[in-house]
Each structure stands twice: as structure tokens, then as C-alpha cells.
Amino acid sequence: MSDIITKVLPGFMELLPEEQIEFDRIKEIITNTFKQFGFTALDTPAIERSKTLLAKAGGETEQQIYSVENKKGGNIGNADEKTELSLRFDLTVPLARYVAEHMNDLSFPFRRCHIAKVYRGERPQKGRFREFYQCDIDVIGRDKLSIRYDAEIPAIIYQLFKKLDFGKFTICINNRRVLNGLLSSFDTEVDTAEILRIIDKVEKVSEEDFIAMLKEQGLKDELVDTLLKFIRIKGSVGEVLAQLKGLGIDNESFNKGVEELETVTTYMAEMGVESEYFTIDLSIARGLNYYTGTVYETKLDEYPKLGSVCSGGRYDDLASYYTKEKLPGVGISIGLTRLFYQLREIGLVAGTRKTAADVVVVPMDSSNVPTAFSVAGVLREHDFCVDVLLEDFSVKKKFQYVNRKDSTFTVVIGSEEEETGQMTVQYKAGEEIKKEKAPLDTLAEFLSKIQAGCTEL
Amino acid sequence: MSDIITKVLPGFMELLPEEQIEFDRIKEIITNTFKQFGFTALDTPAIERSKTLLAKAGGETEQQIYSVENKKGGNIGNADEKTELSLRFDLTVPLARYVAEHMNDLSFPFRRCHIAKVYRGERPQKGRFREFYQCDIDVIGRDKLSIRYDAEIPAIIYQLFKKLDFGKFTICINNRRVLNGLLSSFDTEVDTAEILRIIDKVEKVSEEDFIAMLKEQGLKDELVDTLLKFIRIKGSVGEVLAQLKGLGIDNESFNKGVEELETVTTYMAEMGVESEYFTIDLSIARGLNYYTGTVYETKLDEYPKLGSVCSGGRYDDLASYYTKEKLPGVGISIGLTRLFYQLREIGLVAGTRKTAADVVVVPMDSSNVPTAFSVAGVLREHDFCVDVLLEDFSVKKKFQYVNRKDSTFTVVIGSEEEETGQMTVQYKAGEEIKKEKAPLDTLAEFLSKIQAGCTEL
Numbered sequence: 001m002s003d004i005i006t007k008v009l010p011g012f013m014e015l016l017p018e019e020q021i022e023f024d025r026i027k028e029i030i031t032n033t034f035k036q037f038g039f040t041a042l043d044t045p046a047i048e049r050s051k052t053l054l055a056k057a058g059g060e061t062e063q064q065i066y067s068v069e070n071k072k073g074g075n076i077g078n079a080d081e082k083t084e085l086s087l088r089f090d091l092t093v094p095l096a097r098y099v100a101e102h103m104n105d106l107s108f109p110f111r112r113c114h115i116a117k118v119y120r121g122e123r124p125q126k127g128r129f130r131e132f133y134q135c136d137i138d139v140i141g142r143d144k145l146s147i148r149y150d151a152e153i154p155a156i157i158y159q160l161f162k163k164l165d166f167g168k169f170t171i172c173i174n175n176r177r178v179l180n181g182l183l184s185s186f187d188t189e190v191d192t193a194e195i196l197r198i199i200d201k202v203e204k205v206s207e208e209d210f211i212a213m214l215k216e217q218g219l220k221d222e223l224v225d226t227l228l229k230f231i232r233i234k235g236s237v238g239e240v241l242a243q244l245k246g247l248g249i250d251n252e253s254f255n256k257g258v259e260e261l262e263t264v265t266t267y268m269a270e271m272g273v274e275s276e277y278f279t280i281d282l283s284i285a286r287g288l289n290y291y292t293g294t295v296y297e298t299k300l301d302e303y304p305k306l307g308s309v310c311s312g313g314r315y316d317d318l319a320s321y322y323t324k325e326k327l328p329g330v331g332i333s334i335g336l337t338r339l340f341y342q343l344r345e346i347g348l349v350a351g352t353r354k355t356a357a358d359v360v361v362v363p364m365d366s367s368n369v370p371t372a373f374s375v376a377g378v379l380r381e382h383d384f385c386v387d388v389l390l391e392d393f394s395v396k397k398k399f400q401y402v403n404r405k406d407s408t409f410t411v412v413i414g415s416e417e418e419e420t421g422q423m424t425v426q427y428k429a430g431e432e433i434k435k436e437k438a439p440l441d442t443l444a445e446f447l448s449k450i451q452a453g454c455t456e457l
Numbered sequence: 458m459s460d461i462i463t464k465v466l467p468g469f470m471e472l473l474p475e476e477q478i479e480f481d482r483i484k485e486i487i488t489n490t491f492k493q494f495g496f497t498a499l500d501t502p503a504i505e506r507s508k509t510l511l512a513k514a515g516g517e518t519e520q521q522i523y524s525v526e527n528k529k530g531g532n533i534g535n536a537d538e539k540t541e542l543s544l545r546f547d548l549t550v551p552l553a554r555y556v557a558e559h560m561n562d563l564s565f566p567f568r569r570c571h572i573a574k575v576y577r578g579e580r581p582q583k584g585r586f587r588e589f590y591q592c593d594i595d596v597i598g599r600d601k602l603s604i605r606y607d608a609e610i611p612a613i614i615y616q617l618f619k620k621l622d623f624g625k626f627t628i629c630i631n632n633r634r635v636l637n638g639l640l641s642s643f644d645t646e647v648d649t650a651e652i653l654r655i656i657d658k659v660e661k662v663s664e665e666d667f668i669a670m671l672k673e674q675g676l677k678d679e680l681v682d683t684l685l686k687f688i689r690i691k692g693s694v695g696e697v698l699a700q701l702k703g704l705g706i707d708n709e710s711f712n713k714g715v716e717e718l719e720t721v722t723t724y725m726a727e728m729g730v731e732s733e734y735f736t737i738d739l740s741i742a743r744g745l746n747y748y749t750g751t752v753y754e755t756k757l758d759e760y761p762k763l764g765s766v767c768s769g770g771r772y773d774d775l776a777s778y779y780t781k782e783k784l785p786g787v788g789i790s791i792g793l794t795r796l797f798y799q800l801r802e803i804g805l806v807a808g809t810r811k812t813a814a815d816v817v818v819v820p821m822d823s824s825n826v827p828t829a830f831s832v833a834g835v836l837r838e839h840d841f842c843v844d845v846l847l848e849d850f851s852v853k854k855k856f857q858y859v860n861r862k863d864s865t866f867t868v869v870i871g872s873e874e875e876e877t878g879q880m881t882v883q884y885k886a887g888e889e890i891k892k893e894k895a896p897l898d899t900l901a902e903f904l905s906k907i908q909a910g911c912t913e914l
Contacts, residue, residue: 004512006558006779009542012502014555016562017569024498036837038814038844041481045469045588046503046574047523055461063528066504068544070523070578070587085466087525098471101463105473107811107861109848112474117503121527130527131502141848148826148847155830159837270827272834322463354564357495369605370727373612377729380493380616387495390605391566391598404564 011124012131013337022351023340030135030334031115033160039113039137044094050084053093055321064120065089087119091136099140100322108142129337138331140318145328147260150294150314151267153330157298157310158273166348168301172281175261175294179285181254182230186223196285199231231283237265240280264294292316296332306342310334355405357387362398364414372413375423375440382444409447468581469588470794479808480797487592487791488572490617496570496594501551507541510550512778521577522546544576548593556597557779565599586794595788597775602785604717607751607771608724610787614755614767615730623805625758629738632718632751636742638711639687643680653742656688688740694722697737721751749773753789763799767791812862814844819855821871829870832880832897839901866904
């Protein structure tokens with residue numbers, strides 16, 4: 001017994017009930033918001049063929065991937081076929097495989113959401129997880145996908161973060177073509193991908209280091225200066241667009257990018273996103289290679305250190321490694337495990353309820369169990385979650401149980417309640433514990449009213 | 458591209474959107490029912506230390522387990538500590554580890570539900586999966602756990618399968634002590650565990666084979682006969698209990714088992730389980746060693762070939778491999794992936810909706826997008842899931858999209874709708890497609906009414 005470790009592995013998150021309830025509450029808001037925008041949930045296996053997962057991936061992913069093996073008769077059960085298997089490291093590659101495989105059974109534009117765990121063998125460190133939830137939505141077109149979807153995505157982010165209620169937030173929009181176009185307009189040949197990666201770091205490093213990194217890429221002082229001025233263009237959406245147009249850069253990609261930014265932000269306003277909730281931020285590049293147009297980051301205004309809590313963008317082709325069909329798409333991802341960890345660290349989420357139950361019903365004696373069950377049954381029909389305490393505890397221990405669970409209501413059933421038909425209801429009103437009576441047939445209504453009142457306090 | 462396989466691995470389930478919607482609907486009923494009984498959802502990592510997972514497991518489990526490895530710097534990230542990792546093969550072992558680890562932060566009796574995927578490298582065959590959902594609930598006591606919880610578990614099964622609506626079902630109850638006691642009362646020494654395993658197979662093999670297997674265990678004709686008669690005792694709960702008492706077996710375990718059966722079935726009736734939905738079935742043994750008292754199986758009356766769709770039982774000690782504390786518990790598990798597969802095979806579940814959206818809003822023209830978004834926003838506030846078609850399709854292709862999605866409602870917005878303020882609503886009433894008009898401010902109410910009417914049809 002002594003050599004068995006029960007502690008959770010480093011880099012893995014495991015929550016106590018009160019934290020889990022809070023985690024699940026956030027996950028449910030995300031799921032429901034995605035559903036309300038017509039996204040259908042998918043669920044693909046966590047295990048895939050390594051070759052399929054890594055078709056497109058580069059060095060770091062290959063290093064971080066977890067391989068999976070079963071000793072019995074080869075990995076897919078046939079002695080003559082040994083297939084290398086791995087755990088998925090994101091939900092985008094499985095989506096690409098899924099869409100390529102089931103193309104003819106899907107209707108496009110295809111809206112899918114996927115909220116599930118992914119696995120990366122990163123070095124465990126504060127706030128970095130090896131198993132973590134991603135919450136993804138993507139809209140995939142066949143051959144084409146209207147730019148209106150580029151505007152709908154931030155409209156969804158807007159609704160979602162309003163509901164999540166983590167305070168004021170800002171959706172930052174940029175367009176890859178603008179940066180790419182600017183870099184192409186330089187008279188020096190540059191490694192665009194590398195420069196985009198450097199730009200992504202602008203908020204994390206000092207100006208000095210930032211300039212040094214750009215110079216290492218062979219950019220002359222003048223171009224570094226141009227780039228620095230460029231990514232610092234600030235103002236309202238209209239002002240930024242005006243400044244971009246006023247730069248006089250004659251490059252097709254640049255102009256198309258500016259035009260797309262204008263279209264997307266115009267549609268966003270039409271889709272009801274309040275102007276104070278979004279901005280054009282020309283410093284956003286998004287490291288990933290496959291974004292080709294609009295890119296997004298979302299920042300909590302009061303907690304800038306958290307960085308982007310919801311990011312994504314537009315890509316030209318989802319599944320070029322799996323199919324010849326062209327599948328443009330746009331999507332976002334929330335790294336929920338990390339976000340939850342961060343929110344908990346800054347005290348923005350703190351669960352106190354130790355049970356999913358709204359009500360704990362306490363029969364005082366064995367003979368009260370049938371009534372306790374009737375009461376619970378009636379309350380459940382009215383959508384209350386009810387725990388009936390069935391253990392033969394002493395009265396003292398029964399109320400210890402109730403106190404530790406900290407559900408909204410306690411309904412006590414003893415001989416007096418059985419005789420009078422009036423159930424005893426206990427609940428907290430502020431610091432005070434209130435005790436009231438209610439008959440069974442109106443009990444659910446009674447609790448609903450108190451609950452509505454409580455949330456108003 | 459050509460050598461990349463996009464087909465899902467054998468032994469893994471992957472669903473199309475219309476099937477996934479149906480799968481998720483069932484999963485949600487299970488989750489909500491568990492919650493309504495006060496079970497708090499847990500979420501433990503899918504990856505655990507192999508040594509911890511296999512502390513108690515026997516040969517077959519070790520054969521079937523998937524080991525997990527990450528190439529980068531040892532499995533838990535420290536060069537000096539290489540820990541063997543595996544994927545969980547059930548949710549009970551992680552529960553035991555969790556409770557042992559977090560004992561002092563939990564309040565007992567501890568009710569937890571866990572609905573998640575587990576992994577077993579079984580030989581892939583029809584209806585057998587290597588990755589599958591288990592839906593578990595357990596109530597864990599500290600030192601003791603009232604037998605009333607043994608009765609509450611079938612009360613939960615009863616409510617759940619009523620809601621799942623797969624037709625009439627029967628919850629079969631037995632008690633390990635009864636069988637153990639009977640076997641101890643024999644004058645021959647027998648391998649109890651082996652005989653229980655044989656009894657578990659009674660419905661799957663011929664009587665001839667069954668008898669032969671028992672005889673192989675060294676049972677004389679007379680005892681085989683006694684056992685056969687015993688497991689065939691049938692009748693109402695009262696009749697079976699009377700027959701058991703009339704057998705005149707003087708064995709402590711046997712008598713305690715019969716007493717527990719009587720207590721559990723009495724409480725079940727008190728907890729509202731209708732008598733036609735449960736029975737005592739003395740042939741139920743449940744293969745797993747760790748059950749010590751009440752055991753359950755659940756059968757769909759109309760589909761006996763499916764076997765048990767929800768099984769479990771009472772155990773004396775959940776986590777003896779991880780802690781010295783005694784943790785008795787009782788729980789059940791539903792193998793949802795397999796169940797869904799079976800239900801689909803017999804045509805009992807068949808999804809037709811290809812989208813999570815209740816409503817598809819179709820702006821006829823680019824200029825109608827803002828109104829389409831207003832409409833969608835209003836409907837979403839009333840809890841409708843709404844997909845706005847934002848692609849620039851031809852009118853024909855727009856309605857192809859609508860038809861393929863097969864949502865309940867289509868709301869069309871063109872210049873006429875903009876001018877009159879009357880939205881065009883299309884929906885199916887039987888085979889007929891109806892077209893009606895409704896103004897935006899009462900649109901949600903209008904759809905709700907039709908929806909209520911539709912479900913009544």
C-alpha cells in the first residue's frame with residue numbers, strides 16, 4: 001500500500017467538488033453559447049494514428065506528443081498490422097480528419113463545436129498543463145466561406161464573455177494579410193513567419209529586446225522603425241483603418257487585408273458587438289502558420305497579464321493533408337484548463353458549494369425515509385437537485401453533514417413534520433439562518449420563490 | 458497525402474452529427490438524473506501512474522491496458538524520475554485514488570458521478586469498443602454506509618430508465634451473501650469465485666453446458682441440482698423471499714443476505730419504485746470480485762439479448778490499496794458507448810436532425826444580414842439555438858442547406874420581411890410544410906407555441 005502514489009501527476013489538473021462545480025458551470029456556459037449559435041458538438045476519439053496526427057505537424061508537436069501502446073496483439077488488434085497510436089494534441093487536426101472522412105455526410109458551411117481534453121507532454125510548470133480542455137468552434141466551408149463568418153466569430157466571443165462575466169473584455173482583431181503585405185512591401189527579403197513570431201512577443205519582451213530580435217532578422221533601422229510605428233497604430237476602428245489607408249502602401253495583400261478588416265468590423269457592429277468591446281490591434285500575428293486572414297485574441301481588461309483567453313482566426317484550407325477538396329474555415333479556441341487555473345489564482349472563481357444538490361433532505365428517523373423520498377421526488381420534478389441523507393447519523397452529525405455540503409436549502413422531516421404536513425425549511429439569508437414551514441404540495445414553489453429572492457439580494 | 462488514413466480506428470466509435478446529437482441527448486438525460494439525485498460530477502485525468510492503476514488489477518486488465526509515453530525528458534518531466542503511465546481502464550480505480558487522496562476535503566457519504574471515456578485494448582469486434590463512455594455513480598461512506606443507499610441506487614435506475622424511454626425494463630436484484638452462504642452450506646469445499654462466474658453465464662450457455670461446468674468444479678449431482686433449483690426460484694419479491702426462508706439453510710451469510718434483500722426491496726418500494734419494475738433474480742452474481750452484498754442488473758424487457766444495460770453493487774471497501782480507512786460504497790455503471798451501439802442496431806435510436814440548431818435564419822441578401830442577426834439574437838434570448846446562414850449561396854442552394862440541416866424552423870428574411878416587419882416562418886407539420894408570418898417582437902412566442910403543438914402531435 002505504502003508505495004502506491006495517490007497524488008495527481010504533475011501537469012494534470014484535478015479539482016475538489018466545490019472547484020469542479022465551478023469549472024463545470026463555466027464549461028456549461030461555453031457549451032450552451034456555442035449551441036445557441038447553431039454549432040453541433042462533435043466527439044472524436046482521443047487516440048488516433050500517429051501518422052495521421054503528425055501529417056502536418058512540426059518538430060515541437062512531435063516532441064510533445066504522447067504515444068499509446070497496448071501490449072496485446074498489436075495496436076489495432078491484428079497481429080499483422082502494427083499501427084503507431086498517439087493521443088491528440090489539439091482538436092483541429094482531428095476535425096480536419098473527420099471532415100475529410102465524412103465530407104459527403106456533412107452539409108456546408110459546417111458548424112461544429114468540440115469541448116474535450118487534449119494532451120501535450122510539455123514541461124510541467126505553473127499554469128501549464130499536459131492534459132487540458134480545449135473549447136473549439138469552427139465554421140468550415142466547401143470551396144468558399146463568406147467573410148461574414150469572420151465577423152460572426154467575434155459576435156459569439158462577445159456574447160460568451162458577456163455571459164461569463166469576468167469583467168470588461170476586448171476582442172482584438174487583425175488580419176494576416178496586412179502584416180504580410182507590409183513585410184512584402186519592404187525592399188529587403190525577410191523570413192515572414194519568423195518576424196510574425198517576433199511580433200507576437202511584442203507585449204512580453206522589452207522594446208530593446210524586441211528591436212534586437214527584429215534586427216537579427218536582417219531588418220535595417222528604418223524598417224524596424226516602420227514596423228514599430230505600424231504595430232503601435234492605435235485608435236478607434238475607424239481611425240486605425242484611416243491611418244492604414246493613409247500609409248500609401250501599394251501592395252495587393254496589404255490592401256485586401258485592410259479591406260477585410262473594414263468589412264469584418266462593419267459586420268461585427270451590425271451583428272450587435274458594442275464598439276467598446278472590440279479593437280483593431282495590428283500587433284496580433286498569432287504564431288500558427290495556417291492562419292491566412294482575420295486573426296483574433298481576447299483580453300480581459302482588468303487582467304492584462306492573463307494574455308489572450310480566446311484566440312483563433314481564418315484559414316484557407318483545413319485539411320489539405322487529408323483531402324484534395326478545399327476547405328476554408330474560421331474558428332477559435334479557449335484553453336479552459338489554463339484559463340480556470342488563472343482565474344482561480346486571481347480569485348475570480350471560487351466555488352463554495354460542495355455538492356451539486358440544491359436541497360439536502362434530512363429524515364430525522366428511519367420512519368421518515370418514505371416521506372423524505374416523496375419530498376425529494378416532488379422537488380426533483382420541479383428541477384431541484386436533491387440529496388437525501390440516508391445514513392443513520394446522530395442529530396449532531398446530520399447537521400454537520402448539512403453544513404459541510406452547504407446546499408441552498410435543508411428540508412428537515414421528523415415526527416412533527418409528518419403529523420402537521422408542514423416541512424421545516426432552513427436556508428441562509430445573508431449571515432442569518434432562517435427556518436420556515438411549508439406544506440409538501442407548495443414546497444417547490446416556496447423554495448423557488450426564496451431562491452429568486454436570494455439571488456436578488 | 459495518399460498514405461494518410463482518415464478512417465476512425467477499429468474499436469473506436471465516431472458518430473455523424475445526427476447520431477452525435479442523439480448520443481448527447483441520452484448522455485444528458487443520464488447526467489441530469491444523476492445530478493437530480495445530488496451526485497456531484499468529478500473529472501479525473503485520463504492518464505494515471507500505471508502502478509496506481511494496476512495496484513489491484515489482475516491479469517486480463519494488465520493485458521488490456523494502454524500505456525502512454527512521451528519522448529521528451531521522462532514521463533513526468535523530470536529527467537531523474539521516469540514514471541510509467543497508462544490510460545484508465547475504468548472510473549472506479551480513479552475514484553478510489555481520488556477519495557484516498559482527498560479524503561479530508563470530502564464529506565461522507567460522498568456522492569459522485571463521473572461520465573467519461575475509459576480505454577481497454579480488447580480485440581475489436583462487433584459492439585466491443587476500445588474507447589468507451591462509462592457513466593458511473595457511487596455513494597461512498599466513511600467506516601459505514603447505510604443499506605438504504607443500496608435501495609436508493611435502484612430508485613435512481615428506475616427514474617433514469619423511465620426518462621430514457623426504451624420501453625419496459627426490469628431491475629434485477631440479488632445479494633452476494635445469499636449465494637456465498639448457499640455455497641458455504643454445501644458439505645464440499647468449492648471455489649466460490651469460480652462458481653459465481655459460472656452462474657453469471659447461466660443465461661448465455663445451454664443447461665447441459667452449465668451443468669457440465671459446475672460438475673467440473675467438483676460439485677456432486679445433488680448439489681448441482683440444489684444450485685439449479687435455487688437460481689431458478691421465481692415469483693414476486695415476497696414469494697422469492699418466502700421460498701428462500703423456507704429452504705431451511707442455517708448459514709449466517711445466507712441469512713444476512715436474505716435479510717438485506719428484504720430490507721432493500723422494502724425500501725425500494727417506499728422510495729417509489731413500482732413493483733413491476735424490479736425483481737429478485739438469484740442467478741445474478743456479477744463477475745467482479747469486489748462486490749460483497751447487493752448486486753444489480755437492469756434489463757430492457759423488449760430486448761433481452763442486450764443483456765444488462767446498467768449494473769453494479771455494494772462493496773465493503775473501495776480503496777484498500779490506497780488507504781487504511783475503510784470506505785464501503787455502492788454504485789452502478791452504464792457502458793454508454795456499447796448501449797448506444799446496441800440501441801442503434803435495433804433501431805431504437807435514430808437521429809434525423811443534422812444540426813444542434815432549432816432555427817435556421819436565412820437572409821435572402823447581404824442587406825438582410827443585420828436583421829437576420831437581430832432575429833437570431835432575440836430567439837437566442839428565448840433559448841432557441843439559431844444558425845444564421847451567412848454564405849452567399851443562390852436561392853436554390855440556400856434552401857438545399859435548410860433542407861439538409863432539417864432544423865425545426867426556418868425563418869426567411871428578405872426585402873418583403875424587412876418592409877412589413879413580418880418574418881416568414883417555415884416548419885413541418887407532419888409531411889406538410891407550413892409557411893406563416895410573425896412579427897419580430899412576438900416571434901419567439903410564436904415558435905414556442907408551434908413547438909409545443911408539434912410535440913403534442
